[in-house]
Amino acid sequence: MNIVVAVKQIPDLQQVRIRNRQPVFEGVPFTLGLIDKNALEAGVQLKEVSGANLIVVSAGNEEVEETIKEALAAGADEAYLVIDDKLTDLESSISASVLAAAIRKIDDVGLLLFGEGSGDNYSGQVSSRVAELLGLPQVGYVSQIELDGTVVRITRSLEDSEEVLEAQLPLVISVLGDINEPRIPSVTQILKAGRKPKEIIELNDLDIDLSGLKKITTLSSLAPENDRKRAAVRTVTELVSALQAEGFIGRQ
């Protein structure tokens, strides 16, 4: 059985600077989304108990071949990568179409894992859209996964309640950021990652017409204006006076 983890290459948001309210991407390296790493760790743990083969799937520009090494070092056995310059900053429906087409090239997929949202856009749509494209059942916002043969028992964590669910494989799952603590790969694992098999797929090899898929227009994307007072407070007494002046203390 193959367990597939889909991950997204994103700019390292900690290194994105804002200039004139615009994000500056120049010189910012790519990385994997934080919650993608939780999905990957969940995949590695399931692989360890089931003996499955763990495949990481991603789509992006040529940098993705380098970015994906992190996932291979963390325990994925091989990578399926769709590489094309057009595959950056995609809207969710297009990401989903590309990923679903790539995943169709993989046989015997038992579990398909996603993070609950990407690190940059965080729309949370892609896992649901891929599940629909592949005609598979899905469970999102998962905090626990137990695999027993072809049956999977999942805990979905909602805002105020939890559901324990059972399903037959294959199944699409999106995991929460607190499902696990992703392991840090060892130096040996990092060195081995470069030698793990990578299946590079050209966009032309997938039967998709990207031009017809665009459904969203972004009219603007600006950092919020900062109109805070930024008054320096030096002592607790000053702070309490400020809170009193604002009406937060003694307002009964």
Add this chain to the structure above:
Amino acid sequence: MAIMIYSEKNGLALEMLTAARLIAANIGTDINALCINNDIQAEELAAAGVRTYSIMNNAINLADTASVAGALQNAAGQLDASIVLLASNRRGKELAGRLAQKLDAGCLTDVNGLQVINGKVQCTRNTLGGATIATQQIDSGRQVIALAPRSFAAAALQERGIVQELGIESGPSPIKLIASRNKAGDVVDIEAADILVIVGQGMEKADVVLAEGIASKLGGELACSKPVATDKKWLGEDRIVGLSGKKCKPQLAIILGVSGQVQFTVGIRDAHTIVAINNDENAYILQMADYAMVADLKEILPELNEVLR
């Protein structure tokens, strides 16, 4: 052409009704609310003045996103809905992607504001992990828009709408619900609090109790940055403020020992007044505060806790 609204949470459905009325007032279209296997909600929505379609079919499995999406797709067809409004809570977000794919619709989630310009619904939402706020519109004929909780006021009661049954077929579900339980004990609604005291990694565990004391003396709630809950496990995940936690708009936020990465600030930047206390004068959080204090929390917290009554 019509607007269809659905959320399994009635409070959120009423917020969506407000958004739907805003859209309808501009493009002149009908609004239909949908309820699945919940006749109490159907009555409550109708009381808010919206035509409500009640689907009663136990084959529709609410825990199975594909099953619910299938029912909504069918309903959207019967009601000629071109705009579907959902809630951007976890259930609603999961549903949004699946329904959008079924309807071949463009979809935006976590939408926290909208306006209609020249007949187009323009949505605002956070992007780049919250570093920027994007204004986006859906160009496809069908649109699925998931609205972030508390972005719109709940709809006021209006002249009673009618409740009508809507027949929807549904096949067997491959997802079996074994158990459902409310989250234990410490469930707190930090989004509802007027005052939040928010703790970060820049303080010690022993001082959290002081922060809690300050929160309670001000009549507020204690909240935290993500690592405080997920890594240090000092507080429950329902108290997390930020991109993957709650987006809060309190009157007052007192932020203690949080450096202010955007994944955090996105959850609190709509607060009316922000107080930040940090021992690092370069912490970004001080720049987005109305009152900024550079100080050692170990010294300040006992004093503040003592002064407040």
